[in-house]
Amino acid sequence: MRKLIFYPNLSKGGVSAVIRGRAQAEPDVQFDTVFLHDRGGSDAFSDLANVQVRLVQESRSAPYLTYLAHQFDYESVSVLSHPASANVLSALDHLAVTYEFHSSSIPVIEKELGALELDRLAAVVVPSQIMAREIQPLLPRRLRFRLAVEPNLVDVETFAAQGAARFLADSGFADGPATIPLLWIGRFDQGKAYAHFLRVIAALPQEYVGHVVVSLEDDPHRAERFFAEAAAVGGIMIPQMKARGYGADYAVNVTSMAALIALLLPPSHNMIIYSISGGGRISIADLFTAGIIPGLLLALALS
DSSP states (O other), X not given: OEEEEEOSEEOSSTHHHHHHHHHHHOTTSEEEEXXXXXXXXXXXXXXXXXXXXXXXXXXXXXXXXXXXXXXXXXXXXXXXXXXXXXXXXXXXXXXXXXXXXXXXXXXXXXXXXXXXXXXXXXXXXXXXXXXXXXXXXXXXXXXXXXXXXXXXXXXXXXXXXSSSOHHHHHHTOOOOTTOEEEEEEXXXXXXXXXXXXXXXXXXXXXXXXXXXXXXXXXXXXXXXXXXXXXXXXXXXXXXXXXXXXXXXXXXXXXXXXXXXXXXXXXXXXXXXXXXXHTTTOSOHHHHHHHHHHHHHHHHHHHO
């Protein structure tokens, strides 16, 4: 059995992790993967014998995909983040083409839906029920039955089935049996909300330790923004408060709670962005109103 997966960017995070999980879950299935751009992931599948990587120029992708479709009998075809390729493949009657969304950005999803030949798709797949609820209203009513949820699988070669990930111990960053690792895996894109990960870590007890596994590709400015956010959350404010006589616990609590309160109390720019990204279906005024009481309660808890 063979399956074909197309995605523009070949990196070591994100979709590559999704493909790895599927290939490990189906070791007897041959996965043919096609990418357009090498983003540092050329060896992402080197340990998986049932994954074959093909890197093609975008100008040649349409004829190459058509060639593969006629050369092999694919049980399934999945396309991610590239409507043009989905349209090329779905025009072939002998293929069942699935289009997958792994972005939570509503504007991105709307743009891709507008470029897709939706009637020719066998299914539209998302990794969670939350994303399904967001995308369902965007689909024509006659096609909503084709929306399916396929959870992403854990990469069992990297993460243990139970307990801490093995790579933490191998990397030299193991924190001991008394700590609980929290992982960030992916890219430092603006829409990935890495700042929220830092704020959550800052708000949790000290036994929770953050580990970041990131694909930087060729843009070091993404890491620069991440470290700047980390410094703003704790590296600068907490030492300054301790120097002025505040206790360490109080300084940590104020810093972490301030980050959360800023998200809740009007005028929260996060709520404005959330409303806009949802196409204006959610009222900014309602979001502001919903955040007032939780924000005030958090503020009172610090007094």
